[in-house]
Amino acid sequence: MKRRTFLKRSSIGLSALVAGVAGLKNVSGSGPGAGRVYGVPESVRPRTPLQHDLLRLSMSRTDVPPEAWRDVAALSLLAQDVFDNPDVASAFHRDPQNYLKAVGLEDVRLDPEAVEVKVALALGDPDVRSAIDRDDPRAFVQALEGRGLTRSHELSLLDDAV
Amino acid sequence: MKVDPLAHGPTHLTILPTYRCTAACAQCCFESNPHVQGRIPIERILDYIDQAAGDFPSLRLVVFSGGECFLLRQDLDAAIERATSRGLATRCVTNGYWATSPRAARERILPLYEAGLTELNFSTGDDHQKFVPFERIVHGAVAAAESGIRALIVVEGRSGARFTMEQALADPVLAEFMRTSPARSSLDLLNNIWIPFQDDVEIAQPEGIYRTRERLDRFQGCDNVIENLVITPDEKVASCCGLTFEHIPEMKIGDARRTRLRDLYDRQMEDFLKIWIRVEGPEKIFFFATEKDPALPFPDGATHPCQTCAALFLNPRVRKILAAHYLEKVPEVMFRYQMMRTLERRSDPSFAPARQDAPPAPAGGPPRVGFGS
Numbered sequence: 396m397k398r399r400t401f402l403k404r405s406s407i408g409l410s411a412l413v414a415g416v417a418g419l420k421n422v423s424g425s426g427p428g429a430g431r432v433y434g435v436p437e438s439v440r441p442r443t444p445l446q447h448d449l450l451r452l453s454m455s456r457t458d459v460p461p462e463a464w465r466d467v468a469a470l471s472l473l474a475q476d477v478f479d480n481p482d483v484a485s486a487f488h489r490d491p492q493n494y495l496k497a498v499g500l501e502d503v504r505l506d507p508e509a510v511e512v513k514v515a516l517a518l519g520d521p522d523v524r525s526a527i528d529r530d531d532p533r534a535f536v537q538a539l540e541g542r543g544l545t546r547s548h549e550l551s552l553l554d555d556a557v
Numbered sequence: 558m559k560v561d562p563l564a565h566g567p568t569h570l571t572i573l574p575t576y577r578c579t580a581a582c583a584q585c586c587f588e589s590n591p592h593v594q595g596r597i598p599i600e601r602i603l604d605y606i607d608q609a610a611g612d613f614p615s616l617r618l619v620v621f622s623g624g625e626c627f628l629l630r631q632d633l634d635a636a637i638e639r640a641t642s643r644g645l646a647t648r649c650v651t652n653g654y655w656a657t658s659p660r661a662a663r664e665r666i667l668p669l670y671e672a673g674l675t676e677l678n679f680s681t682g683d684d685h686q687k688f689v690p691f692e693r694i695v696h697g698a699v700a701a702a703e704s705g706i707r708a709l710i711v712v713e714g715r716s717g718a719r720f721t722m723e724q725a726l727a728d729p730v731l732a733e734f735m736r737t738s739p740a741r742s743s744l745d746l747l748n749n750i751w752i753p754f755q756d757d758v759e760i761a762q763p764e765g766i767y768r769t770r771e772r773l774d775r776f777q778g779c780d781n782v783i784e785n786l787v788i789t790p791d792e793k794v795a796s797c798c799g800l801t802f803e804h805i806p807e808m809k810i811g812d813a814r815r816t817r818l819r820d821l822y823d824r825q826m827e828d829f830l831k832i833w834i835r836v837e838g839p840e841k842i843f844f845f846a847t848e849k850d851p852a853l854p855f856p857d858g859a860t861h862p863c864q865t866c867a868a869l870f871l872n873p874r875v876r877k878i879l880a881a882h883y884l885e886k887v888p889e890v891m892f893r894y895q896m897m898r899t900l901e902r903r904s905d906p907s908f909a910p911a912r913q914d915a916p917p918a919p920a921g922g923p924p925r926v927g928f929g930s
Contacts, residue, residue: 430756436587453828467888470895475895505892511896
């Protein structure tokens with residue numbers, strides 16, 4: 396796709412959205428959003444709550460099914476236990492899928508390439524654990540680096556944006 | 558979702574006290590210019606700093622941007638002094654209009670130094686220099702560095718720019734400073750990624766910058782959303798200070814004049830999409846949508862994650878897909894978020910319990926894992 400196409404596509408999508416939520420008559424070409432890639436920013440024209448059709452992916456008890464909540468609770472416990480319980484960390488490290496199945500999370504799939512999942516697995520690794528037990532940050536970092544766990548190829552955007 | 562205040566909170570508070578600016582850059586994300594009216598009264602700026610310092614143990618830095626935050630004049634000094642007194646680092650982002658000479662720069666920076674300012678960022682480049690000459694940036698940055706304030710010159714980054722990083726470094730005064738001054742280690746320069754907000758111009762970037770579908774593996778979660786609590790000039794609170802946040806209504810989470818910052822922050826944790834963006838970033842979420850609807854084109858033309866984020870929120874098809882399928886991602890993303898938070902907090906010595914006051918560990922209980930404890 397040509398880069399220019401991205402800009403035009405964004406404009407078209409946005410014009411339609413703005414027209415929908417703000418009740419504007421002019422969709423493209425001459426409306427307030429015309430000429431702007433992402434439409435009129437709220438810094439220029441504050442909107443009222445009634446003008447919003449907000450996309451919220453609810454985490455409320457009524458919107459998330461009980462079985463999903465059970466999975467979330469069990470995984471939250473795992474996220475604590477890999478730090479605090481060496482037996483859990485070790486079992487998860489040895490066979491993550493089997494561990495998840497054993498604790499009733501057989502339908503859950505964790506991306507093995509995700510950094511946080513790699514860290515959870517590494518906490519059951521004998522070298523990593525040993526470095527932690529010895530309170531040896533250097534050995535800890537080396538053990539993580541040896542397993543490709545350090546994140547360094549993308550700069551923080553927090554500084555870039557404010 | 559119940560929020561643990563010790564585990565969840567922003568690291569940055571960004572105050573945008575006004576959108577008024579002495580410049581009117583063509584591609585300004587907020588469309589700031591000298592005619593914009595309105596600002597946050599100083600009493601409420603101080604109250605927001607106090608609230609954030611008291612209610613968010615995770616908070617480290619208060620950023621003042623805009624608009625042009627130096628238009629606050631002495632109120633800016635007072636706000637920085639208040640943040641400093643609460644043990645927080647501070648950063649100002651400016652176009653440097655006030656540094657008309659070396660002497661003017663030193664005179665303006667002195668009260669900021671006395672107030673405890675830790676970092677001063679200067680924005681420059683083709684768009685900015687239509688309003689503020691580069692020599693003022695040099696005056697301001699050099700004066701800041703010489704007084705012990707960390708200075709950063711941020712140059713608009715784009716292919717074919719007339720003013721580049723090389724030209725900045727070739728400035729005779731700056732070059733001499735960087736070569737000989739004992740304070741040179743306090744001054745840095747960087748290129749940002751300048752993006753278009755008006756569609757009458759195309760801003761190109763080097764090929765490697767484009768955030769294409771083929772490069773999905775290298776993109777990470779957004780470290781701005783949820784981590785940065787933002788107060789706009791009309792005292793609305795936002796979940797991030799990304800370049801497109803004023804174009805995304807969902808990023809606004811409430812009115813600071815009516816609700817405490819802590820309550821607004823906690824309330825946003827009910828929105829899974831914010832957590833999802835924090836963990837995976839907008840590109841992977843957009844890709845998730847294309848897997849559900851292969852006819853949906855991935856925004857390969859984006860050069861900055863905030864562009865993809867806007868494309869995600871402003872595309873009705875993506876919104877519909879995410880609303881229909883997000884529950885599939887909830888367990889995995891929440892696990893990763895919990896891991897991220899636990900790791901961050903346990904890596905930060907300031908979150909470790911004080912040794913003398915810490916309760917004794919239970920006999921035979923597992924050792925606490927994490928450095929700084």
